[in-house]
Amino acid sequence: MSGKLDYRKILRFPNLELTEYQVTSGETVDYNCFAFAAGEEECRWDPVDPDGYWPDGVSRELTLEAFIQAYQTMGYEPCENRDLEPGFQKIAIYTYNGQPQHAARQEEDGKWKSKLGDWEDIEHELEGLENPNYYGVVQQILKRATIPLNIS
């Protein structure tokens, strides 16, 4: 599946049309961006909804620290840059007023992919989803090794 978003959706993300993007799925409420970034497409990650999934042992609060800890349970660690590094997967966390609002994951080809709320998944540039009204700006990059380190 590929294409462009409905015009009513584009109105919410004016930067998207100034950058490259394409729709890569249909709409679904089965998962949200935070789950999608973690590779999960059958549940919704949400620390502040009592009915949302959240990794055991991680604070249920809408803070960057809590989200970093949640992704650390999947092996991710904070890192400094968003560039493609062979052998590593990356996640970008967007915050607005310091509170996480969105997350994207980097694909093997270096492109970023994320789910727009209950709407479609899209492949996009990180700047394409930055805006002052909803997702805010990219605040944190995390990475984890995709190739196990061979320590002998």
Next chain:
Amino acid sequence: MPSLKIHRQYQSGIEKIIALDNSVFEAILTALRKTVPALPLDDLVRNVESEVENTNHDDLVNILESIIPIYALKKTYGWTVEELADELIAAVDEFEELSNLSTEEKERFCEKLNNLLMPNSFLESASKAKDVLKVYLLPSGIPADDFPIKSKVELEAEFKKFAEEWRLETGMLSLVTQKSMHQAYQRIIGMGQPVIPLILRDLEQKPDHWFWALRAITGDNPVKPEQRGRMKQMAQAWIQWGKEHGYEW
């Protein structure tokens, strides 16, 4: 006129009303007339207990829980007292769980219904009833000063309108806590108990973020910890809950 079906939760209250001596039931209604508006159920029960001797506390709670929604029904559907009485009697008649009632017991219920619905009784007092409605049908924190009284058709149209507005304006958001703060979603919560069948029907057609609203309206949550975040399973848990509580949609 919509056909009334009694929710199972009111079964034991109705049975207790039927079993009550007429004079005790009248004393309860007299005590209710003296209460101040907008009291929570616990306070209503305490007030009645201070006026009526030898009442069992749990029975009284059960009875009051069954009395109050009767008036809410009248307001919701805009029925006259006679229409409501007819509907209730027919509903009791058809209620499977009450099928063992004798004709005499059903007549006793009709007598009590007459007392309950007589003009100037506690439940007929507009100002008090409005406040009672606040206590029972609206979740805390929702302004109820202009609580609308709507027909089923109006409720459906309003639900559809608010749901569409809410979906359009919050579809891009990832967190349910933010979605549920939208004004249209709050208006749906404010519609109270009558909106529950509409939400359950919507959930059955397609899972959506109605769990927050259902928790707020019902004070219940049938979702198990292992189902958290799994929309289809959570929807199924609420649909099952609705069936178990006598809702039909």
